[in-house]
Amino acid sequence: MNAPLRRVAIAVLALFGLLVANxxxxxxxxxxxxxxxxxxxxxxxxxxxxxxxxxxxxxGTIIAESRPTNDKLKYLRVYPGKDKYASVTGYYxxxxxxxxxxxxxxxxxxxxxxxxxxxxxxxxxxxxxxxGGNVVLTIQKRAQxxxxxxxANRAGAVVALDPRSGAILALASSPSFDPNPLTSHDPxxxxxxxxxxxxxxxxxxxxxxxxxxxxPGSTFKVxxxxxxxxxxxxxxxxxxxxxxxxxPQTSRPLPNFNGETCGADQxxxxxxxxxxxxxAFAKLAVERLHEPAVRAQAEAxxxxxxxxxxxxxxxxxxxxxxxxxxxxxxxxxxRIPDDxxxxxxxxxxxxxxxxxxxxxxxxxxxxxxxxxxxxxxxxELQAPDLSVLDRTExxxxxxxxxxxxxxQAAAELTRMMVSVVDKGTGRRxxxxxxxxxxxxxxxxxxTGKQPHAWFIGFAPAxxxxxxxxxxxxxxxxxxxxxxGGLAAGPIAxxxxxxxxxxxxxx
Amino acid sequence: MAAxxxxxxxxxxxxxxxxLLLFAVLLVIGADTAVDATLNDRVSTNVLRYGAGFVLxxxxxxxxxxxxxxxxxxxxxxxxxxLNGLGLVLIRRLDMAEAENARQAGRAIPAGDAAVQVVxxxxxxxxxxxVLVVVRDHRxxxxxxxxxxxxxxxxxxxxxxxxxxxxxxxGAKIWIRVAGFSIQPGEFAKLALMxxxxxxxxxxxxxxxxxxxxxxxxxxxxxRDLGPVVVxxxxxxxxxxxxxxxxxxxxxxxxxxxxxxxxxxxxxWLLIGLSLFMAGAYxxxxxxxxxxxxxxxxLHPFDYxxxxxxxIVQSLFGLGTGGLFGRGLGGGRPDTVPxxxxxxxxxxxxxxxxxxxxxxxxVVYTLIVSRGFRTALTVRDSFGKLLxxxxxxxxxxxxxxxxxxxxxxxPLTGLTTPFLSYGGSSLVANFALVAxxxxxxxxxxxxxxxxxxxxxxxxxAATEVVKR
Numbered sequence: 001m002n003a004p005l006r007r008v009a010i011a012v013l014a015l016f017g018l019l020v021a022n023x024x025x026x027x028x029x030x031x032x033x034x035x036x037x038x039x040x041x042x043x044x045x046x047x048x049x050x051x052x053x054x055x056x057x058x059x060g061t062i063i064a065e066s067r068p069t070n071d072k073l074k075y076l077r078v079y080p081g082k083d084k085y086a087s088v089t090g091y092y093x094x095x096x097x098x099x100x101x102x103x104x105x106x107x108x109x110x111x112x113x114x115x116x117x118x119x120x121x122x123x124x125x126x127x128x129x130x131x132g133g134n135v136v137l138t139i140q141k142r143a144q145x146x147x148x149x150x151x152a153n154r155a156g157a158v159v160a161l162d163p164r165s166g167a168i169l170a171l172a173s174s175p176s177f178d179p180n181p182l183t184s185h186d187p188x189x190x191x192x193x194x195x196x197x198x199x200x201x202x203x204x205x206x207x208x209x210x211x212x213x214x215x216p217g218s219t220f221k222v223x224x225x226x227x228x229x230x231x232x233x234x235x236x237x238x239x240x241x242x243x244x245x246x247x248p249q250t251s252r253p254l255p256n257f258n259g260e261t262c263g264a265d266q267x268x269x270x271x272x273x274x275x276x277x278x279x280a281f282a283k284l285a286v287e288r289l290h291e292p293a294v295r296a297q298a299e300a301x302x303x304x305x306x307x308x309x310x311x312x313x314x315x316x317x318x319x320x321x322x323x324x325x326x327x328x329x330x331x332x333x334x335r336i337p338d339d340x341x342x343x344x345x346x347x348x349x350x351x352x353x354x355x356x357x358x359x360x361x362x363x364x365x366x367x368x369x370x371x372x373x374x375x376x377x378x379x380e381l382q383a384p385d386l387s388v389l390d391r392t393e394x395x396x397x398x399x400x401x402x403x404x405x406x407x408q409a410a411a412e413l414t415r416m417m418v419s420v421v422d423k424g425t426g427r428r429x430x431x432x433x434x435x436x437x438x439x440x441x442x443x444x445x446x447t448g449k450q451p452h453a454w455f456i457g458f459a460p461a462x463x464x465x466x467x468x469x470x471x472x473x474x475x476x477x478x479x480x481x482x483x484g485g486l487a488a489g490p491i492a493x494x495x496x497x498x499x500x501x502x503x504x505x506x
Numbered sequence: 507m508a509a510x511x512x513x514x515x516x517x518x519x520x521x522x523x524x525x526l527l528l529f530a531v532l533l534v535i536g537a538d539t540a541v542d543a544t545l546n547d548r549v550s551t552n553v554l555r556y557g558a559g560f561v562l563x564x565x566x567x568x569x570x571x572x573x574x575x576x577x578x579x580x581x582x583x584x585x586x587x588x589l590n591g592l593g594l595v596l597i598r599r600l601d602m603a604e605a606e607n608a609r610q611a612g613r614a615i616p617a618g619d620a621a622v623q624v625v626x627x628x629x630x631x632x633x634x635x636x637v638l639v640v641v642r643d644h645r646x647x648x649x650x651x652x653x654x655x656x657x658x659x660x661x662x663x664x665x666x667x668x669x670x671x672x673x674x675x676x677g678a679k680i681w682i683r684v685a686g687f688s689i690q691p692g693e694f695a696k697l698a699l700m701x702x703x704x705x706x707x708x709x710x711x712x713x714x715x716x717x718x719x720x721x722x723x724x725x726x727x728x729x730r731d732l733g734p735v736v737v738x739x740x741x742x743x744x745x746x747x748x749x750x751x752x753x754x755x756x757x758x759x760x761x762x763x764x765x766x767x768x769x770x771x772x773x774x775w776l777l778i779g780l781s782l783f784m785a786g787a788y789x790x791x792x793x794x795x796x797x798x799x800x801x802x803x804x805l806h807p808f809d810y811x812x813x814x815x816x817x818i819v820q821s822l823f824g825l826g827t828g829g830l831f832g833r834g835l836g837g838g839r840p841d842t843v844p845x846x847x848x849x850x851x852x853x854x855x856x857x858x859x860x861x862x863x864x865x866x867x868x869v870v871y872t873l874i875v876s877r878g879f880r881t882a883l884t885v886r887d888s889f890g891k892l893l894x895x896x897x898x899x900x901x902x903x904x905x906x907x908x909x910x911x912x913x914x915x916x917p918l919t920g921l922t923t924p925f926l927s928y929g930g931s932s933l934v935a936n937f938a939l940v941a942x943x944x945x946x947x948x949x950x951x952x953x954x955x956x957x958x959x960x961x962x963x964x965x966x967a968a969t970e971v972v973k974r
Binding site for chain 2: 003
C-alpha cells in the first residue's frame with residue numbers, strides 16, 4: 001500500500017501548492033485592486049480612524065474640522081461656515097468622495113503626505129494617535145464673507161486677489177451649497193442632500209469662480225488697451241470713434257452700446273475706455289493692432305486656453321476657439337480667424353471666454369506694475385503640531401515672461417481705469433477717500449438671455465492691495481453698458497472695502 | 507548484527523515535543539499580547555489568564571502523550587497546539603471587534619466566544635485523553651467497524667430527519683440543537699465512517715483488487731464487490747445532499763475514493779471515483795438551484811457583491827488588503843467579513859498576518875499531514891496504514907476545501923478550518939482524530955517486543971553453575 005500512499009501524499013502537496021499560488025494571486029497580484037475597490041470599506045474606516053486636519057483661513061478661523069463622534073466612523077467633518085466657504089473647501093463624503101481643497105490636499109489632511117513621514121514614524125514609536133496636517137488658506141474671512149453675502153444667492157462669482165503676491169483673498173461662487181449634510185455619516189442624509197443638489201438647475205456644486213467661463217464683454221478692453229499702449233498710443237492719443245464700425249470682409253456694422261455716438265469723430269484714448277466706446281476699440285484692434293498683437297497680449301495675461309492649478313483646478317480661459325485652427329502658433333493654439341471676428345473679440349465677445357479668476361488676473365497684472373503673479377489659495381501647510389511644512393512663495397505667473405506689460409504702460413492703463421471709475425461706467429465702485437481703478441462689462445451671451453454683468457478693478461490705484469473681479473449672470477440689460485457696472489460695481493466696492501478694512505459705505 | 511540491542515531503546519523524542527510545545531506556546535502568547543497592545547493600547551490580565559489556561563491544557567496533553575503513547579510522533583501535538591492557540595487568539599480578537607461595534611451602535615455587548623472555545627478545547631482534551639486511554643491498540647477498532655458504521659450513518663442522518671428548528675442553521679441542516687447546545691454530528695460521523703472504511707477495505711482489498719475484468723485497458727472491479735461500497739457512498743451523499751452541505755459531501759467522497767485507491771492500489775478506482783464525482787457534480791448543477799448559484803457566485807463574485815457574493819467578496823477584500831505582510835494582529839478589519847470566526851477565519855489570517863502568515867499556517871498543516879502520511883508508511887499493519895492515511899488525508903482535504911473556498915480557488919462551501927475555527931464539534935472531533943493518529947504513530951515507532959531468549963535443547967546446553 002506504500003506506493004499509492006506516496007502518490008496521495010504528493011497529490012496533497014500539489015493541492016497545497018495550488019493554495020499557495022492562489023493566495024499569491026489574490027493577495028499580491030490582485031491585492032492593490034482589492035484594496036482600493038470602492039466596496040472595500042477598510043480604507044475608508046482607516047481614513048476616519050485618524051483625525052483629519054483642519055482647513056483654516058488667514059487669521060485662524062477654521063472652515064473645516066473633524067470632530068470626534070461615538071459611531072463607527074470616529075470623526076465627523078464639520079464646516080462651521082456652511083455654504084460660505086463651500087467653493088473653497090469642497091466636501092468630504094463617505095459616498096461621493098471629495099472635492100475642493102478636501103480633495104487636492106487630501107494626503108496632507110489625512111496625514112499620509114510624505115512630508116509627514118518622520119512624524120508618522122515617531123507616532124508609531126511613541127504610540128501617539130496619528131493626525132492629519134492643517135491647510136492654511138490665503139482667504140480673508142471678511143472679504144470672502146462679504147463677497148458671498150453680496151452675491152445674495154444670485155448666479156455669479158467674486159474673486160479677490162492680492163496683486164502683489166497672487167494670494168487669493170476671496171473665492172466666492174453663488175448659488176452655493178452646505179457641505180455638512182454631504183459629510184454626514186448617515187447614507188440616507190448624504191444621498192438626499194446630493195440628489196437635491198444634483199437636481200438643482202442652478203448647479204450649486206459648480207465652482208463658478210474657477211470652472212465657469214463667461215464672455216468678458218468690455219472688461220476685455222483692458223487687454224486691448226494694454227496692447228495699444230505698447231503699440232505707441234498714450235491715454236491722450238486721439239483715436240477714431242465712428243458711430244458704427246463696419247470691419248472689412250463684412251457688411252454688418254458694429255455699433256456702440258445703445259447706438260450712441262462718441263460725441264466726436266476722434267476722442268482721446270482715455271475717453272474711449274472711460275465710456276467704453278465699442279467702435280473705437282474694434283477699429284483700433286482691426287486697423288492698428290492686428291490679430292497677432294491682440295492675441296499675444298491676451299496670452300500674456302494668461303488667457304491661453306490652458307487650465308492651471310492653484311491648487312484647485314482652474315479652467316482655461318480663451319481668446320479664440322482651438323478647434324478651428326489646430327496649426328496656429330502661440331500657446332493658445334488658435335487664431336482669431338478674420339477681421340469681423342477680431343472686431344467682436346476686441347469688445348470681449350465672439351469666442352473670448354474667461355473665468356472670473358482670470359478677470360481678477362487682468363486687473364491684478366495692471367495693478368502690480370504689469371507683472372502678473374501666480375494666483376494661489378494655500379498660504380501654508382502645517383504639521384499637526386502647527387509647525388510649517390511648506391509655505392507658498394509668490395512667483396510670476398509666467399516665469400519666462402514675467403512682465404505682462406511694461407510698468408510705464410501699466411501706469412498709463414491704471415490712470416485710464418481710474419477715469420472709468422471716477423467719471424465713466426464704473427462709478428458705482430467708487431470708495432470715499434480711495435482711488436479705485438476698474439472696468440465694467442456687459443457681456444452678451446449666446447443663449448439670448450440678458451447679458452452678464454462684469455466688473456474688474458483694483459484699489460488703491462496708487463498702491464494696489466486688492467484686485468477684484470465680479471460676475472453676475474444675466475444681471476445686465478441688453479444694449480446698456482452702464483447696467484453691468486450698476487449690478488457688479490457695488491459688490492466689487494464692498495469686497496475691496498473689506499480687504500482695505502474700510503467700513504461699508506464709509 | 508550484534509545482539510546488544512536490549513540496551514538501546516529507540517528514542518522517544520518526548521523532549522523534542524516539549525521544546526516544540528514551548529515554542530508554540532510562546533508564539534501564541536506573543537500573538538495574544540500583540541492583539542491586546544494593538545486594540546486596547548495596553549496588555550490586559552486576560553492575556554495572562556488565557557496564556558495560563560493554554561499552557562495548562564497542553565501540559566496535560568503532553569503528559570498524557572508521555573504516559574500513553576510514549577513513542578508517538580513529536581511534531582503533531584505542538585503543531586496542533588499552535589493552530590489551536592492561534593485560533594483562540596483570532597477568536598478573541600474578533601470578539602473584541604464585535605464588542606467595539608456593539609458599543610458604537612449602542613447595542614448590548616455580546617458575550618465573547620473565546621471563553622466558550624476554551625471550554626470546547628478542554629472537552630477536546632478530555633476526549634483526546636479518553637481515546638488514548640480506551641484505544642490501547644488501534645487494531646482493536648477493527649472489531650467495532652460495523653457498529654461504528656451504523657453509528658456514523660445514524661449520526662449523519664439525524665439532522666436530516668429532525669425538524670428544521672432542531673437542525674437547520676443558515677440553510678444547512680447539519681446540526682443537532684438541544685437546550686442551547688449545538689453539535690455537528692457530521693464531524694464525528696466522519697471519524698466513525700473512516701474507521702469502518704479502513705476495516706472494510708482491508709478485509710476486502712484482495713477481492714477488490716484481484717477479481718476484475720479488463721475493459722479498454724482498465725481493470726474494472728466486479729459489480730458485486732462494488733455493491734456495499736457504492737451503497738455506503740450513495741447513502742452518505744444522499745444524506746448530505748438532503749442537508750445541503752456541499753463541503754462535507756465533497757470531503758466524504760474524497761476520503762472514500764482515496765482510501766479505496768490506497769487499499770487496492772488500483773488506479774481504476776480513482777478513475778471510477780472521479781467520473782462518479784463529475785457526473786454527480788454535473789447532475790447536482792442541473793438539478794439544484796443552489797448549486798448553480800454557488801458556481802455563478804464563484805466565477806463572478808463581484809457581480810453578486812451585494813447579495814450572494816457578499817461573503818466571498820468581503821473575504822477577498824480582507825485578503826487583498828492584507829497583502830504580503832498583513833496589517834498586523836489587531837490592525838485590520840476582519841469583522842467586516844461575515845462568519846469571520848468560523849468559515850472565514852482564513853480571511854482574518856490573510857488580512858492581519860498577510861500572505862506570509864497564511865503560507866506559514868499552511869506549512870503547519872502540511873507538517874501534521876506529512877507526519878500522518880509518514881505514520882501510514884511506517885506502521886506495520888494494513889488497517890493502521892489505511893486508517894492513518896485516511897486521517898491525514900481528511901485533514902489535508904478539509905484544509906484545501908476551506909482555504910480554496912475562502913480564496914476563491916474553488917466554489918465556497920461551508921466547512922470549518924481544523925483547530926482554527928470557532929466551533930465545538932469540529933474542534934473536539936479533530937482532537938479525537940489527532941489522538942488516533944498519535945496512537946497509530948506510537949505503534950509505528952515502538953520497537954517490536956523482544957522475543958524471549960530461545961531455550962536450547964537440554965543436551966546441548968552448557969553446564970551452568972548456579973551460585974547461591
